[in-house]
Amino acid sequence: MKKHNFSAGPAILPQEVIKEAAKAVLELDDIGLSLIEISHRSNEFKAIMEEACFLSLKLLGLEGKGYKAIFLQGGASLQFLMTAYNLLENKAGYVNTGTWSTKAIKEAKMLGEVIEVASSKNANFNYIPKGFEVPQDLDYLHLTTNNTIFGTQYKILPNTEVPLVADMSSDIFSRPFNYSKFDMFYAGAQKNMGPSGVTLVVIKKSSFNKVSRVIPSMLNYEVQSNAESMFNTPPVFPVYTVLLNLRWISNNGGLDGVGDKNQKKASLIYEEIDRNPLFEGFALSDDRSNMNATFNLKNDKQTEIFDSLWNQANISGLKGHRSVGGYRASIYNALPIESVKVLVDCMQELERKA
Template identity: 65%
Template sequence: MKKHNFSAGPCILPQEVFKEASQAVLDFNNSGLSILEISHRSKDFVDVMEEARSLALELLGLEGKGYKALFLQGGASTQFLMTAYNLLQTKAGYLNTGAWSDKALKEAKFFGEIVEVASSKDSNFNFIPKGFDIPNDLDYLHLTSNNTIYGTQLKEFPSANAPLVCDMSSDIFSRQLDFSKFSIIYAGAQKNMGPAGATLVIIKEDILGKIERQIPSILDYQVHISKGSMFNTPPVYSVYVSMLTMRWLKKLGGIAAIEELNEKKSKLIYSEIDLNPLFQGFATKEDRSNMNATFTLVNEDLKETFDTMWKEAEINGINGHRSIGGYRASMYNAMTLESVATLVDVMGDLERKA
């Protein structure tokens, strides 16, 4: 029996993607070779890379608008470094809303002055700061759209007199936005796209080439663009599964269709958190993430009972991050409404037994 997988990442992927990807491990495109052993320079994989990059721009509504899509390595953590290396000449702004934006900020300090425009760190990142001032002389403003650990999500994005750079690792392709507002979007694959190993980077080309420092080739966006994401050996399997996942999303009806499902899932679990007296949410209500619902037991004496109940229901991966404890239900695009309902039923059963 397939478990209800609420893991924060690596995480759930669509079953039809698993099936097609598993067949490709044995024989890719009837080539007699596995996807794990084909040359990344072969036509079969070049076609995969081109389709993956094209699908990313299509789903985000950025085709023909001066953007390039790249699949790189090193996760979002390498993008903390690359964005600053390629864009930061004198000063950049960072909105600090969680552990990952905090790390991004620290990496950028190697390249110039960093302005922390606002932070919720003093409240253990349980809300998104609002109404803050943004300096007019920034090289860029960096945001993190969704915070997996704390279960918060930006619902509105600030306007700035600077390019917007956004880490969308944990909510890419999950909701409709005007993606043309952003100059760089980056996202690790292991939440809504595919297995760990690939990082999608969307770049508006005209923001590049404006800094004076020399950039090592492997960290230079312009090099990767010129080589079509093939400057070094790409993570073939991760790119392939990401392509399959984007195909699946397009077939469903794209981001508009999946956003509707994601709203239903989040409403279902947050309603239970708010109505069930045994639980309380961690994040401020107006900033709650549709991807990661964080909550705790009001009475920790019930923890052993609750843990036994959700495990018996074949639920996996809802333990909260060690920094805040409690529970975290990650509901990425491939999570079904039925799986969320299963968790909600267990929470309701606990109330009836208590």
């Protein structure tokens, strides 16, 4: 029986995508070769890469608007460094909303002056800072749009003329959003795009050549763009799986369609957290994530009973991150609403047993 997968990442993928990817591993499109043994210079893979880049921009509403989609390796963690290498000339600003923005700040400081424009560290990152002043002399302002560990998510962007840059690893392709507000953003694949091993970078072409330093070729966005994501051998299987997933999103109403479903799933969980006297949410209600619902039991003595209930219900990946504790229900695009209902049933069953 398939488990109800609430893992924060690598995350659940649509069953249709998994089946199609598995089929391609045996043989891609009746060409007599496995997907994982074809040349990355072959016409077959060039078509895969081109469609993946095209669909990325189309779904994000950026087609024909001066952006380039690039598929790279190294995860979002490498992008913490690449962002600064390519965009930080004098001074950059970062909003610190958790573990991943903290790591991004650390990497950027190796290459120039970095200031924390705002932070929610004072409350263990349970909210998104608002109403702060953004210095106008920044090369860029960096955000982390969704914070998987703490369960917070940007709903409204800072009002500034400074170029916006973002780590969107855990909520890209999950909702309609004004992506054109950003000069550049990036996302590791293993949440809403595909398996780990590939990272999507979307960047305005006008953001190339922003710094005076010499940038190593592998870390240079313009070099990678000019090479059409194939400066070195790309991760063929992850890119193909991302393409299948982008097709799946397109066939399920695009970002409007998945966004509506994700909102309904999140509402089910948060309504139960707020209604059930045994639970309490971690993130402030205005900043709650539609991707990662974080919550705790009010009485730790009930932990063993609740853990037994959701394990018996065939739920997987519900434990919270060690820095927060409690529970984290990750409700990415592919998670069916039926899985959310099973979790809610477990929460209500605990209430009946209390």
